[in-house]
Amino acid sequence: xxxNRFLGNVWMxxxxxxxxxxxxxxxxxxxxxxxxxxxxxxxxxxxxxEKITDAAFFMGVLRGIIAAxxxxxxxxxxxxxxxxxxxxxxxxxxxxxxxxxxxxxxINGIILATSVLSTxxxxxxxxxxxxxxxxxxxxxxCFPLTYQGIRNSLYAVNTKRLLEAASMLGAxxxxxxxxxIVPTVLPGLxxxxxxxFAGLFGDFAIIKIIASSQFETAQTFxxxxxxxxxxAFSAGVxxxxxxxxxxxxxxxxxxSKENQKEKK
Amino acid sequence: MKHIKTNGxxxxxxxxxxxxAVLFLFVPFANMLRNSVTGSNGGFSLxxxxxxxxxxxxxxxxxNSLSISMKSTMVGLLVDFILAMAVVxxxxxxxxxxxxxxxxxxxxxxxxxxxxxxxxxxxSGVFVLISKNLGFSPLANYDLYxxxxxxxxxxxxxxxxxxxxxxxxxxxxxxxxxxAATLMNCGSLRFWFRIGxxxxxxxxxxxxxxxxxNALTAYTTPYLLINNSIALLPVKIAxxxxxxxxxxxxxxxxxxxxxxxxxxxxxxxxxIVKRHFEKGKKS
Numbered sequence: 001x002x003x004n005r006f007l008g009n010v011w012m013x014x015x016x017x018x019x020x021x022x023x024x025x026x027x028x029x030x031x032x033x034x035x036x037x038x039x040x041x042x043x044x045x046x047x048x049x050e051k052i053t054d055a056a057f058f059m060g061v062l063r064g065i066i067a068a069x070x071x072x073x074x075x076x077x078x079x080x081x082x083x084x085x086x087x088x089x090x091x092x093x094x095x096x097x098x099x100x101x102x103x104x105x106x107i108n109g110i111i112l113a114t115s116v117l118s119t120x121x122x123x124x125x126x127x128x129x130x131x132x133x134x135x136x137x138x139x140x141x142c143f144p145l146t147y148q149g150i151r152n153s154l155y156a157v158n159t160k161r162l163l164e165a166a167s168m169l170g171a172x173x174x175x176x177x178x179x180x181i182v183p184t185v186l187p188g189l190x191x192x193x194x195x196x197f198a199g200l201f202g203d204f205a206i207i208k209i210i211a212s213s214q215f216e217t218a219q220t221f222x223x224x225x226x227x228x229x230x231x232a233f234s235a236g237v238x239x240x241x242x243x244x245x246x247x248x249x250x251x252x253x254x255x256s257k258e259n260q261k262e263k264k
Numbered sequence: 265m266k267h268i269k270t271n272g273x274x275x276x277x278x279x280x281x282x283x284x285a286v287l288f289l290f291v292p293f294a295n296m297l298r299n300s301v302t303g304s305n306g307g308f309s310l311x312x313x314x315x316x317x318x319x320x321x322x323x324x325x326x327x328n329s330l331s332i333s334m335k336s337t338m339v340g341l342l343v344d345f346i347l348a349m350a351v352v353x354x355x356x357x358x359x360x361x362x363x364x365x366x367x368x369x370x371x372x373x374x375x376x377x378x379x380x381x382x383x384x385x386x387x388s389g390v391f392v393l394i395s396k397n398l399g400f401s402p403l404a405n406y407d408l409y410x411x412x413x414x415x416x417x418x419x420x421x422x423x424x425x426x427x428x429x430x431x432x433x434x435x436x437x438x439x440x441x442x443x444a445a446t447l448m449n450c451g452s453l454r455f456w457f458r459i460g461x462x463x464x465x466x467x468x469x470x471x472x473x474x475x476x477x478n479a480l481t482a483y484t485t486p487y488l489l490i491n492n493s494i495a496l497l498p499v500k501i502a503x504x505x506x507x508x509x510x511x512x513x514x515x516x517x518x519x520x521x522x523x524x525x526x527x528x529x530x531x532x533x534x535x536i537v538k539r540h541f542e543k544g545k546k547s
Contacts, residue, residue: 008350015347019369022380029383078281085277100285108481110498111520114505115292118513136288204375205483209502219375234383237376244371
């Protein structure tokens with residue numbers, strides 16, 4: 001038994017080392033002016049200063065944030081409205097809605113992106129706008145997680161009962177939904193929204209296929225400049241990673257807050 | 265009439281959701297299906313599928329994709345299983361620390377991950393240069409830009425995801441079973457093969473399906489590392505629509521459907537195995 005535990009610990013340390021290695025090396029590499037011997041030499045911040053003051057990179061990060069935030073918000077609103085109608089008016093529609101929201105887990109990234117592209121590209125309608133195409137495809141990708149999150153929160157607060165109570169007091173159902181239900185479930189939605197946001201912010205495949213030349217995010221910017229100075233490049237990767245880390249911490253914070261509330 | 269009017273108003277709540285779903289999920293998907301069976305002369309034809317299953321380049325794309333996905337899933341699952349087993353035994357504090365590490369690395373994917381590996385093991389990667397200086401040949405000649413070299417990156421994203429999916433499954437193994445088995449003189453290895461793994465089989469199969477689909481559809485890593493030098497399904501599909509060469513949406517759609525069929529087949533198979541092992545549970 002003791003031997004097993006020891007082997008388990010060794011295995012865990014080994015795996016952790018493997019997982020941390022690429023992150024760690026990239027981080028150290030971005031701070032050093034050269035690294036050919038075992039120990040890197042020359043600590044420098046110049047690559048970070050170069051990246052941060054690079055307007056194109058900065059704008060790329062900003063565009064990445066916008067391109068990830070809009071779909072998350074739109075999807076949340078759409079699914080909230082639809083689930084409101086499901087719960088209050090048409091309970092039978094729920095299984096169809098669930099079906100629609102689960103499809104994107106199988107029809108994944110490139111299949112959906114390429115089929116959207118081949119359907120609308122080259123047309124003259126507003127749908128052939130690449131940026132709109134990108135945002136809407138992102139929306140589809142948020143469906144499964146957002147649906148699950150919103151559904152669970154709405155059932156947890158017993159929406160139907162609350163709305164009945166509100167309507168007895170003279171509020172219309174929709175008014176009650178907007179003023180009572182949405183504010184109650186909002187903190188719970190932030191968690192799933194942040195996870196979706198992190199996923200979209202890290203996306204490269206879909207944006208490469210649909211809108212790489214029209215819309216440059218930080219990811220596509222790095223891709224274009226991949227042959228440039230490798231240290232500067234590592235600095236860019238590290239900045240993106242730190243941003244993802246920040247979102248991650250936020251996800252954990254909101255999740256643990258929710259847990260505490262449930263315990264109370 | 266009034267009935268329809270009031271119901272119509274209520275149905276408006278579905279409108280935004282349905283608009284996006286129809287326009288960007290159903291219509292493109294139907295279009296893809298149609299494209300795949302439309303021949304070059306415009307009529308119904310299976311020529312694209314015939315192409316996919318007769319031309320060596322597409323067959324090797326399918327073969328390569330299946331091989332790297334299968335390998336990385338199998339090895340990943342084994343690593344994940346042992347890792348999850350070890351993580352479950354940790355104290356609460358250490359466990360949550362390790363789980364956060366897995367959480368963090370599971371979001372570390374796509375372009376940043378691939379470039380990190382290039383920084384370490386690429387042609388002028390840190391480890392490669394150091395090994396060259398030291399004369400350590402296995403690492404000095406590491407070829408990241410090949411199927412075998414890429415395997416490490418694939419394995420990397422299989423570890424956090426699979427482990428996070430498997431950790432909850434270990435809760436199903438009751439401590440009492442272990443004690444009972446030990447009393448009856450059943451060794452640790454025998455316990456896992458006879459009791460532990462069969463009980464966990466549904467979760468293991470579910471994880472297998474997820475990991476496989478994840479590896480099969482990975483686009484960013486192969487695109488950045490090998491692009492077109494070795495044929496892989498996702499890269500080939502994307503090329504048919506946005507590539508530098510002539511665009512062939514019909515063929516691309518056929519390839520997409522083949523990929524989808526592979527995913528569905530694997531999910532179906534894992535489901536059958538799942539059912540088989542669930543039989544004894546609910547009675």
